[in-house]
Amino acid sequence: MTYLLLIIGFVLLIKGADFFVDGASKIAQTLHVSPLLIGLTVVAFGTSSPEATVSIVSALEGNAGVAMGNVVGSNIFNITIVVGITALLNPLQVENETIRKEIPFAMLASVALLILISDITLQSMGANYITRGDGFVLLLFFAVFLYYIFEVARKSRDKAKQEQTNTGEKPLWTKNIILTVGGLLAIIFGGELVVTNATEIALLFGMSETLVGLTIVAIGTSLPELITSITAAIKKQSEIALGNIIGSNIFNVFFVLGSASIISPLAVENKLVLDVLIMIVMTILLLIFSRTHFKVGKLEGVILAVFYILYMIYIIIRN
Numbered sequence: 001m002t003y004l005l006l007i008i009g010f011v012l013l014i015k016g017a018d019f020f021v022d023g024a025s026k027i028a029q030t031l032h033v034s035p036l037l038i039g040l041t042v043v044a045f046g047t048s049s050p051e052a053t054v055s056i057v058s059a060l061e062g063n064a065g066v067a068m069g070n071v072v073g074s075n076i077f078n079i080t081i082v083v084g085i086t087a088l089l090n091p092l093q094v095e096n097e098t099i100r101k102e103i104p105f106a107m108l109a110s111v112a113l114l115i116l117i118s119d120i121t122l123q124s125m126g127a128n129y130i131t132r133g134d135g136f137v138l139l140l141f142f143a144v145f146l147y148y149i150f151e152v153a154r155k156s157r158d159k160a161k162q163e164q165t166n167t168g169e170k171p172l173w174t175k176n177i178i179l180t181v182g183g184l185l186a187i188i189f190g191g192e193l194v195v196t197n198a199t200e201i202a203l204l205f206g207m208s209e210t211l212v213g214l215t216i217v218a219i220g221t222s223l224p225e226l227i228t229s230i231t232a233a234i235k236k237q238s239e240i241a242l243g244n245i246i247g248s249n250i251f252n253v254f255f256v257l258g259s260a261s262i263i264s265p266l267a268v269e270n271k272l273v274l275d276v277l278i279m280i281v282m283t284i285l286l287l288i289f290s291r292t293h294f295k296v297g298k299l300e301g302v303i304l305a306v307f308y309i310l311y312m313i314y315i316i317i318r319n
Contacts (some may be wrong), residue, residue, distance in 0.1 A: 002197045008296060009193025010220045012278045015049040016186025018226035021046040023179025024106045027173070035231045036095065037153050039232075039243020040102065045255075047228050048074075049184065050221035052256045053191030058213075059260035061197055067260050068130075069213020070221060072125055072275045075249045077112070077222045079282040080308035084232040085226065085243050089302030093238040094290040097152075102246045103287045109253035112141060117268045117276065128268040130261040136256030145250055169190075194220060210269050242296075271318065278311060 021043050026044045051074050055138045058067035086092060119125040160205075192216060202212040225248050232241035260266060282304075288302040 002046070002200050005193050005202065006197040009190045009197060010223070012186045012190025013053075013194060013221060014190075014223050014227070016183045016188075016190055017047050018183070018227070019179045020049060020183030020187060021224070021228060023176040023181075024177045027180065030173075030176075033153060033194070035251055036098075036239040039240040040152075040247035041149055043228055043240060043244045044247025045251050046183075047224035047244060048114070048251045048256065049187045050191060050194075050224060051174065051248075051252050052259070053188050054195050054217055054221050055256045055260045057195045057267065058265060059264045061195065061199075062264065063195065063209050064212040064264075065209025065269065066195060066199060066217060067269055068215045068257070068266055069210040069275075070097050071212035071219025071252045071257050072272065072279055073111075074222045074225075075122055075252055075279050076275070076282055076311060077218055078225055078245045078249055079279070079286050080304045080311070082222065082226045082229050082245055083286060083296060084241075084301040084303075084305035084308070086229045086245075087296045087304070089230060090233040090236060090238075091298060091301075092233070092242050092296040093293050094242060094296065095239065096245070096294070098242060099287065099294070100291050101148070101292060102250075105148070106249045107280070107283045107287065109141070109250050110276065110283050112138070113253050113257065113275045114273070114280065117273060120270070122263050125173065130257060130266040130268060130275070132262050132265055135258045135261035135265075138254045138261070142251075142258060144252035145254060171300050186270065192223075208269075210272060211315065214275065214311070250252060258276050282307065 024042045024046050025038055028038050033042070051070055055067040055070050057223065058070070083092070115122070116130055116137065117128045119128045148164070165293065198212050198217050201207075201216075202209060225244060227242050229241040234239070257266070285304070285307075286296070289296045289304075292300075
């Protein structure tokens with residue numbers, strides 16, 4: 001029964017995110033928002049709703065390992081598998097602004113997280129924690145990111161409006177609002193099922209909460225990003241595909257961990273520091289690949305996917 005509820009939870013997460021993104025994206029398009037902005041915000045935040053729900057519910061239930069492992073594992077999965085598979089299907093064109101601003105912002109999120117969880121090294125404390133004070137710092141960074149996004153929206157809105165006014169289609173507000181709200185409710189309920197049952201299964205097999213968060217939960221809650229980016233790549237919407245991944249990673253660290261740690265301070269296992277370092281290295285690698293001819297090609301996609309396979313082998317052996 002536990003396994004069945006876990007599967008139901010994942011289905012609700014994935015389908016809920018699908019409906020949420022579909023409805024919210026159409027609302028954003030009706031409001032004349034550019035494709036890059038849709039990827040960085042509506043799509044990214046929508047596909048990150050499972051991570052947010054799982055980590056916040058985990059914090060409420062005192063499962064700090066799941067909350068932390070879920071975010072770090074999801075971000076590594078996004079950069080390696082999601083970017084890798086998407087680039088294999090269709091090389092991702094990278095805008096100059098993305099290289100100069102958005103990817104460095106994702107790097108800032110990773111480095112800020114590393115500093116905040118290094119209490120033993122930097123402050124000679126007995127354990128590593130993300131305190132409530134750290135949570136407010138992360139949310140402050142998220143507010144700065146939102147300010148940047150609003151500036152991008154202000155500059156691009158007129159152009160997007162000109163491109164979209166020629167369609168002549170009337171927005172279906174009621175349908176899109178129902179899709180958005182219904183999807184969000186499915187995400188919340190699905191997140192509760194995933195956390196409860198994944199933790200129970202972990203205890204049965206003697207696995208640590210952090211390992212479950214880094215593997216089962218992280219991959220499960222990252223499936224919306226994977227599905228969305230693959231769909232965008234097939235439709236040759238590189239801006240939405242890459243914006244989704246980068247925006248999700250920024251959202252996961254600044255908003256998800258910020259909110260979760262304010263609800264309940266998160267204890268961080270020492271070995272998770274190395275996972276955060278790996279996340280930083282993967283972000284640097286994505287930046288390097290993006291600067292080569294302003295695209296992430298098929299070869300780079302293979303390299304990123306292989307890195308994730310090696311990482312999975314490492315954490316399974318380690319735990």
